[in-house]
Amino acid sequence: MQEWKETFGELKEQYVRRSSERLGKIVEMVSILIEKPGDIDTVKQLTRHFHWLAGSGTMYGYPAVSMLGSEGESHCEQVIRGTLPQADVDRLKALLHELSFQFSEQDAPPDTVTLGTGAPPEQKRTENDILIVGEDLNDLQTMARLVEAEGYPVRTARSMSTAVNEIQAELPIGVIIEIPLPDGDCYEMVEQIRSMNGGDEPAIIILSKRTGFLDKVRSIHCGADSHFEKPIDTKAMLRRLRYLLDKHKKEVVKILSVEDDPDQAAFIRAFLESAGYQVRTVTDPKHFESALSQFQPDLVLLDAMLPGVTGYELARFIRQDERYATLPVLFLTTQGHLEARIESARAGGDDHLVKPVPPALL
Template identity: 25%
Template sequence: MSFNEQLLALQRQYSAKLPDILSDIRGLADALVADKHDTQKLESLAEQLHKLAGSAGTFGLSALSTQAALLDRRLETLLAADADPDWYRNESRLLQTELYNLQHFAAPDQLPGARPALSGELAKGEGLAAEVWLLEDDEFLGSSLLAHLEAFNFTARLFTSYAQLTEAYALEQPEVLVMDVLLGAEGRSVDRLQYSGLLKKAQSRLIFISARDDFNARLQAASLGAEGFFIKPLDVPKLVTRVEQVLTRLHAPAERVLIVDDDELLARYYQELLRGAGMESDILHEPERIIEVLEQKYPDIVLMDLQMPDISGQNLAAVVRQYEQWMGLPIVYLSAENDPRQQLKALNQGGDDFLTKPVDDAHLITAVKSRVVRSRQLLELMTKDSLTGLLKHATIKDSINREWAVAKRKGDTFCVAMLDIDHFKEVNDRFGHATGDEVIASVATLLRQRLRATDILGRYGGEEFAVLMANCDAMAAKVVLEDFRQRFQDLQFTSEDTSFSVTISIGLAEYRPGMDVDAETLLVNADKALYEAKKAGRNRLMVYGA
């Protein structure tokens, strides 16, 4: 069953269920006239109207959704008013009549099967070719950049003229396009490129390089969606790192969404909608289990109904915020509540955004994706080293502790490696700290390129790095790390007119099921192996206990 067929099936289920919902509302409407003090039935009526207002529009019944929301507000006003019995009796009978007539608003907005498919931008696509293209008319600089990109395992192509790029672009597009803002020979600036049609239709992520650093050039680059702007002479490691970051975001794991809603059918609709857009989603109907589920699923974002039986969304969000590890987790309320004061109150108790039901499909998908992107960026700032983009010292240690506990419970094998740049002080003393930073950044970039996507990488301190390789024994880890070591020594760094290379030493420690060692001991063992590698002459890998 296709994505849109699944949504239509849910829509039909809702249509089949709707007569019973309206029948329940009519029965509860009788209690409104019979006894104002029958609080249980009146609360049930308010709950049913609130849910109907939020769900009907989602399933193609916008007129019913609007009317239910209107009657929900009138019911709230009626029950809150301190008026004489005759006024209440008249108003409640009028409201009862309108509740009985809700069925007249139940005509669908469109015929079953006519639901439009999501656009290609919102649905999960096949992705672009895994290439980086470079437009640079300075052939020497372009060739140098091409060599750097290829050294870090990128597939790269160089174009020295705009005409060459245009011809190639008509046939295929790369994932990332790095281009000079102002090509001297052709005199093409960003504003002219903007109207050329090439960039207006480009699916590639754009990174600009330029000899100019003026606001107008940057503003025009931003208008084209630039994800980086670098000034010549180029800091090549930083440019390569940005390319790698852009590609990492493009190939990032699917967004993980937790839906907390007591309306089962509506929650399933949201789940299928998000899955159709390439996201992973889980539904929680028991709010009291939220912390347990957060620790199991570790979602990127929570979509939470505001009004649920026995517990409000805003109080549930406040509970989540009591846990330090969930302080930064985005919580977006999905509710039919349209009173701005109630929305602000909910936001003040731990929410990040408020979407009013019914929510347009494209709006919901875009809101979730943009929130997750920003959340992941902020999480990186908090947990990752600014120079390398690798995990900070404390975070990598926490990761090793966590993975050790998982491996011990499951009986898995994993390895911890410590890496240290050889004679790094000499690099700083001879070429300066800026060049030293380039070397450090290059270690990080090459580690990301050569190791597995599942491996956890951290900057342990200074010129020292830590690597955690789960589900991997020492023999397999050694093959991967030896490949990295050899490729790193082949890199060429340049400082003024001097080219030089740098080597790295590696210590490796293995954890096997049944071993009486904890995470801290593994780190110590890897460090001991690193010391042995240094002692044996550097530029080599040693395995602890081998």
């Protein structure tokens, strides 16, 4: 978390500096429109600058900048579509004044963003730690030696209460439980593990003296991955443990982000990488095809408004190739109206998020 805060602070400094430069360009364009309020080429350029501000403001702690940018973008689009005969220069000057004020305030927004949604933090985990729970000391020591011989560090507990404390202190990647236990229902403990944040990941194996069919059903029902009857076939149990641990290993998810605004591109990449994803950024759509082929992403994030091409056109390009027929495509756009959502779906998008996107949702 501290590393992300430092990265965010550096990105924010760059954002404020670039935004000041961007405001200078907006001043130049508004000056042109004072003389030629119907100059569509200038209005189109102005639209892109407002679009960038609309998408990036909230990311960096300036929600008012996003709101003002969205208002400016909407006004320019109405001029381009012909809904308005020409740009309202007075309105644009007022927006420019408000934007300048946002970046010149003495009480700047804090260098933080909301990263969570109120959920409890995930339990700490070591790389390959197994917790073995059982009342019989000899059985416990024997099982610990077998698991350690497989290369896994081991912790042990001789009661359910001790096991629960161990799990709450540090979530293991695997739990082996010999039942019955002296102080509680092991099935209840398994349910408790599964209800924890991240508790769906540990491999859980129950070793039982009980041979009834309903006992096996109860083991699976509570969330255990396997149920072995005593006397244990240790080779089969260890094979099952290795299989479950390999199954639970997560490959790093690769995300291809297509965003031409450098501030938004940098934020998206840094934030997603801090969450454990591998991210490649494309700022020029001309390089999209080669990046898609070389990177082989698990997910594509597309800005709808790009230079020379739209995100919708890139999505259609993706869907024309059968190799990417099921590749998830997510649109990030300042356009939240129904027509934009319909266009996203028609182009082959799987979802449509409206900028500014809250970091926790991203």
